[in-house]
Amino acid sequence: MDKKFLVEIEVVDVLGPCPHHKKGDKILVDEPSVITSKSGNICSRAFPMLSTFIMCFSEGIETGLQGVPLLVKCPATAEGPVIFKVSKKAREEEK
Amino acid sequence: MKDSAKPKYESEKFRYKLEIVAKKIYPMCPIYKKGDKMTIVEPAIIPEETDAICLSFLADLIPYYRGLSRGIDPKRMGLKTEGDLAYIGCHDPGGQYPDYPTDGGTVLFEIRRIPLTLEDIKKYREFDLKEMEKTWAERRKRYQEKHKK
Secondary structure, three states, rough: OOEEEEEEEEEEEOOOOOOOOOOOOOEEOOOOOOOOOHOOOOOOOOOHHHHHHHHHHHHOOOOOOOOOEEEEEOOOOOOOOOOEEEEEHHHHHHO | OOHOOOOOOOOOOEEEEEEEEEEEEEEOOOOOOOOOOEEEEOOEOHHOOOOOOOHHHHHHHHHHHHHOOOOOOOHHHOOOOOOOOEEOOOOOOOOOOOOOOOOOOOOEEEEEEEEEOOOHHHHOOOHHHHHHHHHHHHHHHHHHHHHOO
16 A cells, blocks of 8 residues: 655764765655665664654654654764654655 | 683674663653663563663664674674773754754663673573474474475
8 A cells, every 4th residue: 555655864964974874865765665766875773763753754644843854863872873854755746 | 812802792692681771861851861771681671670661762772782682892883882881872863962953852871781691591581492402403404304405
């Protein structure tokens, strides 16, 4: 069953050395599939946490602080952290 | 090789209990207060030795807990270390990084690893190793027979 929205994850900042992501990297998800042709690097350490938000955003349920996009960071402490922005995207926007 | 020159976490067969302690709270967290602990003996959380469990933080921890439990050096996983301790952050940047506001706060956790012997593990769960080894041998045999080239 098609989900209501695609989910876009964008790296908005990298606050320290990170071998995996750079600012501007994007991951596009048609839950549960990552659209690899429209996605950059995917960090396996950050993705499990991002998956919990992907499930909600794909159904149109946005979490986080009202009036601000959802911002999350990776859990690493010696690298980064990387700040990700999670947003829903209408399917039509991608066509 | 001198003891001090040996890799510290060389054996994949060696198991560690993980004590994950809320070390710093920036500036608030509705789940953890400073000093709260979660204890893991892979693959389970030990409720009797756990003060609070945040599912959001569990998702942060999931990629790391098995490696940490089996002795992989936390530095190889991008975690900061200080002596025998390792550090991991929760996914919420809101408290620690004001440029990235959220509705929550940030918690920095200290990870303490305590080596476990088989006898230690038996304190946490009941099992009969001889019976398990018998089952594993049967399964191994079945697989190898089915996938024989």
